[in-house]
Amino acid sequence: MSSTEITRETSAVMDEPREQPATDDVVLRLEDLVVEFPAGAGQIVHAVSGINLEVRRGETLGLVGESGCGKSTTGRAIMQLPRPTSGSVHFDGRDLASLSAEEVRKLRPKLQMIFQDPISSLNPRRRIPDIVGDPLVVWGRGSEKAKVVPEVLRAVGLDPDQVADRRPHQFSGGQCQRVSIARALVLEPEVLICDEPVSALDVSVQAQILNLLEDMKARYGLTLVFIAHDLGVVRNISDRVAVMYLGRICELGPTEALFDAPVHPYSRLLVSSIPSMEGAQRGEVGTGEMPSPVSPPSGCRFRTRCPLATERCASEVPEMREVAPDRFTACHHPILDTPVEASLPVAGAAPAGAGDPSTNGSAPAPADS
């Protein structure tokens, strides 16, 4: 990870075929972001393989996908934790990847993150007000602590007097997550990256934290990047959703539209699999599992599970394109205007000898997009 730092940020910055001009309502722009990890024996884990994504100021962007799809790695790459292997992260118009460590550090107050396990992300030996006030001290604003910390604690629903002498182990998971949120907010960031913030919590507590995040977003004017595997949660909190599969984004669009009529076969599978409160699954349930990111399939990475896969999908990596206003997908055979409850059109179904025989592994395509 550290070995690949600061090396190749220059190459793929400007020649991206992204149509939309960089408008100033874009607060965060990922361009051709690649993150790879060594997996031993000369193998490489292609965790994130060429992601282009814009986060608009004031929106909540949901990042969903199954475990191993690279959603958390993407979140951390935005924070430069660790730095991406290549590609760039533009924040407020500056490319974080080209900045020195010190310059990145200076931007961190504007870019904060909360994590899945609220208890282990807090120092067990310190008292709550110190945990929350520490960022102020680090940034030389220690004198404001007495005023700001109680304010933030109150904002996240904790009583400053009650928690004054307490340490993290004296709190439940939900309360610790409130503390984490308070710590992230104390410097008034612009962007808050939430990595599975509610998946360790009970259903009854989860709703409290989700409502709190919505409140905090309104109160502090935040932009949220919300990473989660629980689709119901993402659907409720996000304005737009990006669906990831095996290191790539396969679909990006406004939440309701995407969940009601997903365009990419994988998003469709994902949405169909949600058990619904109203009864059975919404659509057809697929088969198979995600291949290993060490040797991802060539072409479209979903083709080994895709009911619509053709030969083209094996040879040609689908580019991200706009298939409807504000709806993007990377698929050769997008499913247009079909609600998720309807069954798939069979027309493009895999002709004999398509990509099937060469499933995962036989043609380990290097992940260069």
Add this chain to the structure above:
Amino acid sequence: MRPTTPTAEKAPTTTDTTTGRHARREGFEDGALLTVDDVHVRFHTRNGVVHAVEGVSMALSEGEVLAVVGESGSGKTVFTRRVMGLISGSRDTDVEGTVTFDGIRLSELDAKGLSKVWGKEIALVLQDPMTSLNPVKRIGTQITETLRLHQNLTKQDANARAVELLRSVGLSEPERRVRQYPHELSGGMRQRVTIAIALSCSPRLLLADEPTTALDVTVQAQILDLLGDLQSRLGMAMLLVTHDLRVVRSRSDRIAVMYAGRIVETAATKDLFDAPRMPYTEALMNAVPPITGPNHVRLAVIPGRPPDLLAPPKGCRFSPRCPYAQDRCLTEEPPLRDAAELPGGATGDHSFRCWYPVGTAENVEARRVNVERGETAAGTPVTGEMVPA
């Protein structure tokens, strides 16, 4: 006070005639395969006594799927383990009540007696497929172990059966899989293996404790469908333990909701979803983010958190978090009441623990009183919009 008398319309013994496997034992006629009566489990810890399961009773007939739903700390896992016989009385553990499986008192068997039932008659699938498999034994060995113990198969026959089992749970290339070790498989594949092991001796009862919680949503759907399919094909009864109400909606005949060690509501699945009576069940349903309709919906919140079992609240266990709580709820614990007593209620067996059940005039009145004074009798703030009408 037995909340779950088995539903009659279910025809649980259909497979008996076809397979001959499920021949009933003599002298056991009331149709219940598993009867749990007034089970208590208490743990003595350094900090005091944890009453993890408190007077739970239920009955499960052959071929029936009963879902036990609850949050962490509700006692659902301890209960499952007690049913299985994995928790028994010891110096720091008190157990009470009886567990009867097909006329056998499981709760009185020792380890030796239980081992004749485990795997053969009752099987268990756990949440984490990595830790429930032995990491240093091949998949095949782990399956044939049970087969050879209970069914006296030769090595070859057992191996062939193992391959067959893996195929039946939807694993690709079963011949290769039997030679592999658990770490070579993904989480979903491992869970298929544990299911194959559980089913290897065609048990009549499957206990599945959060079988899909560790899995991704697309795999979760596959595993649940697989379990449902096998369950109906083999005519197994299943106790499906989960924290996720959504998971069980289409996959259970009955649901028992647990809270703080007690069953607080039990009903046929449809009745429970159509007309929950216990405010906790209602709140649990509302707290789940909807997957249709507009986004940015304000979620109904259950204030506070699940109670500390070292010092459970007096009266109704849910009263500190309940929007309807009145004085009576704080002092007097409601018994399991039959929904048939309620005006306009009552279909099948439906019982709940509440003095002011949802959908009654008492409930509306309790809510009005609480909204008026701005808080419940337990002092929890109540706003007008906390629970949808």
